[in-house]
Amino acid sequence: MLDVRGLRKAYGDLVAVHEISFSLNAGEVVGLLGPNGAGKTTTVSMIAGLVVPDGGQVLIDGSPLAGDTDPKKQRIGLVPQDLALYDELSALSNLQFFGALYRLSPAVLKTAIDRSLTLVGLADRARDRVGTFSGGMKRRLNLAASLLHDPDILLLDEPTVGVDPQSRNAIFSNLETLKAQGKALLYTTHYMEEVERLADRVVIVDHGRVVAADTLDGLQQYAPTGAGRVSLETIFLALTGRTLRD
Amino acid sequence: MQAILAMIRKDLQLFLADRRAVVMGLVAPVAIASFFGSIFSGSPDAERAKIPVAIIDQDRTAVSRGIVEGARGDQYLLVSNPTADEARDAVKKGTLAVAVIIPQGFGDAAGRAFFTGAAKPELNVLYDPSRSTELGLVRGVLTEHIMQSVSAEMFTGDQGRTLVDDTLAAIDAMPMAGQQQAMLRDLLQSARKFYSAPAPAAAAPAAPGATAAAPAPRRGLSMPYAVKEEAVTSGDNVSYNGYAHSFAGMGIQFLLLASIDLGVGILLERQRGLWKRLRSAPISRLSLLAGKAASGSLIALLTLTVSFAFAMIVFGVRIQGSRIGFAAIALATALMASTFGLLVASLGKTPGGTRGIASLSVLLMVMLGGAWVPSFIFPAWLQRLTVVIPARWAVDGFDAMTWRGLGLQAAVLPTLVMLGFAAVFGTLAVARFRWEEA
Numbered sequence: 290m291l292d293v294r295g296l297r298k299a300y301g302d303l304v305a306v307h308e309i310s311f312s313l314n315a316g317e318v319v320g321l322l323g324p325n326g327a328g329k330t331t332t333v334s335m336i337a338g339l340v341v342p343d344g345g346q347v348l349i350d351g352s353p354l355a356g357d358t359d360p361k362k363q364r365i366g367l368v369p370q371d372l373a374l375y376d377e378l379s380a381l382s383n384l385q386f387f388g389a390l391y392r393l394s395p396a397v398l399k400t401a402i403d404r405s406l407t408l409v410g411l412a413d414r415a416r417d418r419v420g421t422f423s424g425g426m427k428r429r430l431n432l433a434a435s436l437l438h439d440p441d442i443l444l445l446d447e448p449t450v451g452v453d454p455q456s457r458n459a460i461f462s463n464l465e466t467l468k469a470q471g472k473a474l475l476y477t478t479h480y481m482e483e484v485e486r487l488a489d490r491v492v493i494v495d496h497g498r499v500v501a502a503d504t505l506d507g508l509q510q511y512a513p514t515g516a517g518r519v520s521l522e523t524i525f526l527a528l529t530g531r532t533l534r535d
Numbered sequence: 536m537q538a539i540l541a542m543i544r545k546d547l548q549l550f551l552a553d554r555r556a557v558v559m560g561l562v563a564p565v566a567i568a569s570f571f572g573s574i575f576s577g578s579p580d581a582e583r584a585k586i587p588v589a590i591i592d593q594d595r596t597a598v599s600r601g602i603v604e605g606a607r608g609d610q611y612l613l614v615s616n617p618t619a620d621e622a623r624d625a626v627k628k629g630t631l632a633v634a635v636i637i638p639q640g641f642g643d644a645a646g647r648a649f650f651t652g653a654a655k656p657e658l659n660v661l662y663d664p665s666r667s668t669e670l671g672l673v674r675g676v677l678t679e680h681i682m683q684s685v686s687a688e689m690f691t692g693d694q695g696r697t698l699v700d701d702t703l704a705a706i707d708a709m710p711m712a713g714q715q716q717a718m719l720r721d722l723l724q725s726a727r728k729f730y731s732a733p734a735p736a737a738a739a740p741a742a743p744g745a746t747a748a749a750p751a752p753r754r755g756l757s758m759p760y761a762v763k764e765e766a767v768t769s770g771d772n773v774s775y776n777g778y779a780h781s782f783a784g785m786g787i788q789f790l791l792l793a794s795i796d797l798g799v800g801i802l803l804e805r806q807r808g809l810w811k812r813l814r815s816a817p818i819s820r821l822s823l824l825a826g827k828a829a830s831g832s833l834i835a836l837l838t839l840t841v842s843f844a845f846a847m848i849v850f851g852v853r854i855q856g857s858r859i860g861f862a863a864i865a866l867a868t869a870l871m872a873s874t875f876g877l878l879v880a881s882l883g884k885t886p887g888g889t890r891g892i893a894s895l896s897v898l899l900m901v902m903l904g905g906a907w908v909p910s911f912i913f914p915a916w917l918q919r920l921t922v923v924i925p926a927r928w929a930v931d932g933f934d935a936m937t938w939r940g941l942g943l944q945a946a947v948l949p950t951l952v953m954l955g956f957a958a959v960f961g962t963l964a965v966a967r968f969r970w971e972e973a
Contacts, residue, residue, distance in 0.1 A: 334811075334971075337811070337814075337815040338814065338815060339811055339814050339815060339971065340971045341971065357814075357817070357818065357819050357820055358817050358818065358819050359817060360817060362815065362816065362817040363817055365815065367811065367812065367815040369808040369811045369812060370808065371807055371808025371809075371811070372807070372808070373807060373808040373809045373811060373812045374809075375545070375549060375809070377548075377549055377552040377553065378545070378548055378549065378552065382545070382548055385541075386541050386542075386544070386545040387812060387816075389537055389538060389540075389541030390538050390541060390812075390813065390816035390818060391816055391817070392537050392538065434812070435812075
């Protein structure tokens with residue numbers, strides 16, 4: 290469904306992303322892992338059309354994304370790392386606005402809003418101002434806002450940052466539902482246990498390059514010699530080192 | 536189009552959501568414009584503020600007393616008579632704009648300088664340098680009173696008589712031909728007879744029992760003309776309404792300040808990740824900026840409409856000129872302001888830093904545009920420079936359509952210039968806008 294081929298992006302002398310390639314299939318969750326500054330967010334931004342790559346292609350069902358108004362962007366839903374919501378407006382007004390950006394008709398938009406709010410458990414808070422929501426509720430609404438146009442591909446950039454275990458669990462349930470519906474999910478996070486729970490495959494990047502891409506079982510090949518079956522975090526540290534990146 | 540309309544609706548919702556900001560955005564220009572309008576309204580019924588002036592008469596002659604009396608009766612001056620030290624202290628403290636010291640010997644020397652070209656005596660003037668405009672007015676008013684007093688004394692007073700006597704005694708020693716000396720002697724002897732004759736009003740009563748008339752006032756030179764002033768407005772019965780100008784100026788000032796909110800709002804949207812969501816949708820860059828420009832223009836128009844509506848209802852401001860022209864200028868001004876907001880967003884980096892720099896730019900713009908004080912008090916080079924300030928065109932345009940009562944033709948140039956500014960601001964904003972959201 291989504292093919293990322295040789296994506297490259299540099300800011301002056303700094304190469305943020307260097308020839309990154311991977312693919313994402315329907316009904317699959319791919320975890321995109323990497324230390325801070327590894328190029329995860331830049332990669333996601335290039336897939337979402339926020340950043341123009343210096344090289345490489347983003348293919349959706351074999352066709353490259355071309356320009357800001359390419360209708361294929363309709364098939365992508367972005368869940369930004371930030372809480373990209375208007376605190377001053379109600380949840381309903383937020384969703385009405387974000388849905389209108391995808392040119393949904395009023396009837397379709399209403400159905401989509403009801404469906405999304407129900408999925409994330411906020412249907413009864415639709416008319417409340419977002420500023421009154423807890424962090425977890427905002428995170429769930431952040432997800433709902435990305436689902437209105439019923440995208441096939443969901444790009445999730447650290448969607449559980451700063452939420453309590455209950456909200457995190459609720460978001461996981463939402464994502465598992467979406468996966469079951471056949472959506473393709475690209476999931477970036479620093480929480481290894483999230484990837485272990487959700488991901489079918491994992492792509493680990495560092496210094497703008499893919500250093501490993503495999504299933505959770507397949508990644509065991511990178512475990513330290515003689516360590517037996519190890520956690521994803523151990524493998525991650527083995528591949529990316531223990532040097533602080535901030 | 537649906538996306539643009541959605542952006543407009545959302546921005547209006549955001550604008551109206553902050554009720555305190557809405558009230559301040561609408562009340563502040565009205566309040567400040569009302570204040571400035573009351574100052575510059577130029578109402579003929581308004582009590583004229585007199586300039587406080589101290590006159591210290593160290594001469595104590597008929598001439599100096601005449602000057603003091605003349606100044607006391609002047610409608611523009613509020614005269615006091617402190618000592619020289621007190622006057623200097625008052626000017627220094629700012630409680631007095633101007634102090635005039637008439638030095639000893641001034642009257643005598645002024646009289647001689649008047650007729651003989653002798654050295655002119657100096658009048659000492661102490662003034663507050665922050666109130667140089669009032670100094671200019673005082674100088675002009677005092678010139679009239681000094682000329683009247685000196686000429687009255689020289690034509691009808693003792694000092695004039697003495698000068699004639701002294702000149703007659705010195706004629707024989709003057710380096711001129713005998714015939715010229717004789718002619719001058721005849722002239723001065725006629726003048727002496729004139730001085731010696733009793734004044735008409737002081738003559739004996741015409742009939743027995745009649746009361747003697749009061750002495751005729753001394754008369755000197757007076758202004759040889761009277762001024763008939765006519766304020767040229769939109770019509771014979773239409774007086775100048777200073778509120779029209781002040782509401783135009785303050786309206787534009789707050790329009791531009793609101794445009795900073797538009798620009799900073801975009802930066803805040805970027806900071807909060809909202810711009811990522813907007814950019815990930817299949818919307819063109821032009822549509823995104825057009826939506827922002829449209830919502831900014833609507834909010835600007837709302838501000839202008841409320842301001843002028845208040846001015847019309849409360850202060851009787853009227854569109855004496857073309858209503859279509861007024862609407863065209865308002866639209867063009869709103870568009871100019873919103874594109875200025877986009878430019879702010881495209882050039883700014885952080886919301887806080889951008890607000891500071893943009894506020895300074897706006898304040899300079901409205902100051903140079905004549906929104907605070909009339910631009911005629913600027914130096915000539917600065918007045919020429921203000922043609923590149925959009926606020927000036929907006930103020931001039933609104934003035935033309937309101938109290939000047941000019942027709943649609945007078946709205947064309949300000950409208951086109953404003954649209955030109957909008958095009959420049961918009962083009963620069965598109966060119967410099969940071970589109971990438973990493």
